Amino acid sequence: xxxxxxxxxxxxxxxKLIKFINSIFFLILLIGLTFALVLSPxxxxxxxxxxxxxxxxxxxxxxxxxxxxxxxLSVLNFIFKIKNFYFINKSIAPIGLLFTxxxxxxxxxxxxxxxxxxxxxxxxxxxxxxxxxxxxxxILTFKLLNKEELIVKVSSIIAIIGSINLPIIxxxxxxxxxxxxxxxxxxxxxxxxxxxxxxxxxxxxxVFLLYAALIFLMKxxxxxxxxxxxxxxx
Amino acid sequence: xxxNLITMNGYGLYVxxxxxxxxxxxxxxxxxxxxxxxxxxxxxxxxxxxxTLEEKTKTLETSKVAQQIxxxxxxxx
Numbered sequence: 001x002x003x004x005x006x007x008x009x010x011x012x013x014x015x016k017l018i019k020f021i022n023s024i025f026f027l028i029l030l031i032g033l034t035f036a037l038v039l040s041p042x043x044x045x046x047x048x049x050x051x052x053x054x055x056x057x058x059x060x061x062x063x064x065x066x067x068x069x070x071x072x073l074s075v076l077n078f079i080f081k082i083k084n085f086y087f088i089n090k091s092i093a094p095i096g097l098l099f100t101x102x103x104x105x106x107x108x109x110x111x112x113x114x115x116x117x118x119x120x121x122x123x124x125x126x127x128x129x130x131x132x133x134x135x136x137x138x139i140l141t142f143k144l145l146n147k148e149e150l151i152v153k154v155s156s157i158i159a160i161i162g163s164i165n166l167p168i169i170x171x172x173x174x175x176x177x178x179x180x181x182x183x184x185x186x187x188x189x190x191x192x193x194x195x196x197x198x199x200x201x202x203x204x205x206x207v208f209l210l211y212a213a214l215i216f217l218m219k220x221x222x223x224x225x226x227x228x229x230x231x232x233x234x
Numbered sequence: 235x236x237x238n239l240i241t242m243n244g245y246g247l248y249v250x251x252x253x254x255x256x257x258x259x260x261x262x263x264x265x266x267x268x269x270x271x272x273x274x275x276x277x278x279x280x281x282x283x284x285x286t287l288e289e290k291t292k293t294l295e296t297s298k299v300a301q302q303i304x305x306x307x308x309x310x311x
Contacts, residue, residue, distance in 0.1 A: 008298045015302060037253070038239065048242035052252045059256065098263055106252045113248050211260055218267045225274045228299050232281050 011224050014217045021214045025207075032207045035200035043197075052110040054200055058208040060103035060128070066096025066212075067131060067159070068166060070138070074159035077152060086152055087227075089159075090142055091219035095212050097135035104128055115179050123172035124180035127165055134162035275303050 036054035043050035070089050077085040107125065108118045119125065141155040173182045184193040191198065242249045282290060282300060293300050 011299045012302065015306075033253075037249075042243070047245055049245040049248055051242070051245075051249045055252055055256045094263070098259060102256050102259060105255055109248050109252045109255070113245055211264075215263060215267055218271050222267075222271045222274050224299065225271075225278050225303065228297065229274065229278045229281055232278070232285070232293060232300075 011221065014221045014224075018214065018217050018221070021210050021217070025210050025214070028203065028210065029207050032200065032203040035203055040200045041194075041196055046114050049110060049113045050197070052106055053197075054204040056103060056106040056110055057201060058205040059099045059106060061205065062208055062212055063096055063100035063103050063128075063131065064166060064169060066092050066099065067135070067162060070096065071159045071163040071166075074156040078156045086148070087220060087223040089155065091216050091223060093135060093139050093142075094219070095215050097132065097139060099208070099212070100128065100132045100135055104132065111179070120179050122179045123176040124169065124178050127169040127172050130165050131162070131169060134158060134165065138162070275306070278303055 032054075036051055040051070040054075042048045070092055073085040073089050076082060077089070104125070107128070111120070112118050138155055138158045141151050141158065145151045145154060172178060173180050185191045185198070185201075193201070240246055240250075278300075282293065282304070285293060294304070
């Protein structure tokens with residue numbers, strides 16, 4: 001079983017997965033865009049501006065999910081010293097930063113027509129900016145530090161401290177009076193979003209997840225080649 | 235219908251700008267990541283070519299990753 005997780009087998013699996021995602025990605029993207037821009041109904045209050053939700057919400061979710069995974073793997077790596085987690089985290093962080101930035105920018109573009117302002121120092125918006133800075137600090141440890149042991153320690157500390165911000169982001173709309181609306185989709189309990197909007201949102205989430213997986217696999221493959229290149233003469 | 239899709243009842247600028255920002259950023263990251271991957275594959279191949287015939291044969295026999303990179307690069311060429 002453990003043999004399956006060797007870098008060689010993982011490399012071969014990554015190669016197949018990249019091919020598979022490439023083969024289905026554009027079809028799902030086309031379906032998602034058709035739903036998001038044409039078939040889904042406008043909101044009774046926000047009108048067609050609500051369509052920004054189909055890129056804003058999946059971006060924010062993936063931004064948060066990436067940091068949660070980084071924190072979880074950092075804790076495991078800190079305790080068990082599993083080198084693979086270091087490379088996984090290194091490959092995930094840029095994806096998380098990209099989607100966090102996209103959530104902030106698209107949120108701003110959604111805020112102007114609905115709130116009448118591009119930006120407000122609202123709890124949800126501010127906590128997302130804090131998350132963006134944690135991603136930047138996290139990525140900088142890989143760029144600025146040389147020793148792998150030190151990188152693992154510093155990046156794990158940043159991830160663990162940054163994880164305190166995750167529940168703040170999630171519950172900021174309940175704890176404080178914010179411009180940002182409360183969550184419409186709940187895992188536990190009933191969601192207030194209509195299924196005609198929920199379906200396109202889920203398709204767009206799938207598109208974003210496939211894209212994130214594709215970038216992750218390509219980055220992880222790069223890391224494996226980098227290690228193999230180092231060891232080629234050994 | 236098409237005009238409605240473009241103008242989005244007055245929200246077209248915000249909606250299209252949001253989708254454009256997302257897709258352009260994602261495309262840039264995708265091509266940059268792909269370029270870096272190709273660069274490392276080329277560097278790996280260059281190191282492999284620099285080995286002696288004996289070392290190269292040994293590396294190719296023992297490393298499936300090396301075989302795969304060589305195969306992918308042959309296909310691309």
